Amino acid sequence: MWVVKTRGLVKFFGDVVALDGLDLRVPKGVCGFIGPNGAGKTTTIHILLGLLKADRGEAYVFGLDCWENSYEIRRRVGVLLENPGYPKGFTAERYLEFIAKMYEVNQPKSKVKGLLKDVDLLWARNRKIGEFSAGMLQRLGLAKALIGEPELVILDEPTANLDPIGRLELMEKIRELWRDRGINFFISSHILPELEEICTWASIINEGTIVDQGFVTELAKKYEPYVYELEVEGDRDVFIKRLSELNFVEEVLVEGNKIVCKVKDVNIFCKEIPQIVAEFALTLRKFQPSYGVLMGIYRRLIKNEKSN
Ligand SMILES: Nc1ncnc2c1ncn2[C@@H]1O[C@H](COP(=O)(O)OP(=O)(O)OP(=O)(O)O)[C@@H](O)[C@H]1O
Ligand SMILES: [Mg+2]
Structure with missing residues (x-):
C-alpha cells in the first residue's frame, strides 16, 4: 500500500495553477520530493495534511482521504512546515511539553528531554522561542514533528538554516528512525546530495505535475544520469x-x-x-x-x- 497517493490533484490560487493534475505516489521508507521553486511542493503537503482543500482530484495518506480524515491524519503524521509559527513567549521545553500533552504522550517530560537532546537543543530548553535563531527554530520544529510517535513524518525543506553539522546529524537521525523504528519520511528539499544519502524513492514535480517518480536505483537506470x-x-x-x-x-x-x-x-x-x-x-x-x-x-x- 502507498503511504501517500494522489490522483489528478488540481489546485488554483486565483489564476495561478499551483497543482495541475498531480499523481503522487510515495511508498514506505525515506522518500524525496524534489522540484524547482514554485513547482507545488508546499501546496501538495498542505493538501496531504488537510490544511488546504484541492479544487479537483483525490489525495490519500495511509489510504485515508486527506480532507475528510484530516484529524486522524494529523494525529498519525508529524510535520515540519516551511514557515511554522511558534508561541514566542514559551520556552522550548514548555512548548514541547504542551504539544506532548496534546498528543497524550506517556511521560511527556522525559519524552521532551529526549527529543531536545536528539535535536541538540537541550542547552536552550529554558530560552524563550522568540529569542531563537533560524536554525534553532528548525531544530525545534523537528522535535515537534517527532513528538506524537508518528508513522510518517513530512518535512518541508528541513535543512534550510541548519549548520553543516546539524545537517549531517539530521540525515543520520532520519536514517536511524526509519531503520530502527520504521518511521516513514517524505522530505521536500533542494539539497539533492543530502537527499541522495538517505532516500530510496524520489518524486519529481514541475509546474504542478509529477514528471517522474520511482526508486532512485530504477530512475538512475532509466535516465543514466x-x-x-x-x-x-x-x-x-x-x-x-x-x-x-x-x-x-x-x-x-x-x-x-x-x-x-x-x-x-x-x-x-x-x-x-x-x-x-x-x-x-x-x-x-x-x-x-x-x-x-x-x-x-x-x-x-x-x-x-x-x-x-
Ligand atoms: N497562498 C497562495 N496564494 C497565491 N499563490 C500561491 C499561494 N501558495 C502558493 N501559491 C503559488 O502556487 C505555486 C506553487 O507554490 P508552492 O509554494 O507549492 O511551491 P514550492 O514547490 O513549495 O516552492 P519552493 O521550492 O519555493 O518552496 C506558486 O506559483 C505559488 O506562487
Ligand atoms: Mg515550498
Missing part, C-alpha cells in the same frame, strides 16, 4: 578519441583541462577507464562524478521540461 569529469596528463587527443568511441560512453565534451563524459554504464566505465589510461601511458589527475545521481536525474527531467 552519470556525468564524470576526467583530467589526464600526457597525449590527450588520442585518449579523447578513444573515449568517444566507447559504447558505454554517450558523449564526450572538452572544457579546458577537463574532459566531461556522459556515461551510459557507470560500472563498466569505472572499471575500464583506469585501464585505458594505463594503455595510453597517461597520468590520471582527476576522475570523479560531476554531480550526484539525483542531480543528474533532476537536470535531465527539469531541463527537458523547460526546453519543450
Whole structure:
C-alpha cells in the first residue's frame, strides 16, 4: 500500500495553477520530493495534511482521504512546515511539553528531554522561542514533528538554516528512525546530495505535475544520469578519441583541462577507464562524478521540461 497517493490533484490560487493534475505516489521508507521553486511542493503537503482543500482530484495518506480524515491524519503524521509559527513567549521545553500533552504522550517530560537532546537543543530548553535563531527554530520544529510517535513524518525543506553539522546529524537521525523504528519520511528539499544519502524513492514535480517518480536505483537506470569529469596528463587527443568511441560512453565534451563524459554504464566505465589510461601511458589527475545521481536525474527531467 502507498503511504501517500494522489490522483489528478488540481489546485488554483486565483489564476495561478499551483497543482495541475498531480499523481503522487510515495511508498514506505525515506522518500524525496524534489522540484524547482514554485513547482507545488508546499501546496501538495498542505493538501496531504488537510490544511488546504484541492479544487479537483483525490489525495490519500495511509489510504485515508486527506480532507475528510484530516484529524486522524494529523494525529498519525508529524510535520515540519516551511514557515511554522511558534508561541514566542514559551520556552522550548514548555512548548514541547504542551504539544506532548496534546498528543497524550506517556511521560511527556522525559519524552521532551529526549527529543531536545536528539535535536541538540537541550542547552536552550529554558530560552524563550522568540529569542531563537533560524536554525534553532528548525531544530525545534523537528522535535515537534517527532513528538506524537508518528508513522510518517513530512518535512518541508528541513535543512534550510541548519549548520553543516546539524545537517549531517539530521540525515543520520532520519536514517536511524526509519531503520530502527520504521518511521516513514517524505522530505521536500533542494539539497539533492543530502537527499541522495538517505532516500530510496524520489518524486519529481514541475509546474504542478509529477514528471517522474520511482526508486532512485530504477530512475538512475532509466535516465543514466552519470556525468564524470576526467583530467589526464600526457597525449590527450588520442585518449579523447578513444573515449568517444566507447559504447558505454554517450558523449564526450572538452572544457579546458577537463574532459566531461556522459556515461551510459557507470560500472563498466569505472572499471575500464583506469585501464585505458594505463594503455595510453597517461597520468590520471582527476576522475570523479560531476554531480550526484539525483542531480543528474533532476537536470535531465527539469531541463527537458523547460526546453519543450
Ligand atoms: N497562498 C497562495 N496564494 C497565491 N499563490 C500561491 C499561494 N501558495 C502558493 N501559491 C503559488 O502556487 C505555486 C506553487 O507554490 P508552492 O509554494 O507549492 O511551491 P514550492 O514547490 O513549495 O516552492 P519552493 O521550492 O519555493 O518552496 C506558486 O506559483 C505559488 O506562487
Ligand atoms: Mg515550498
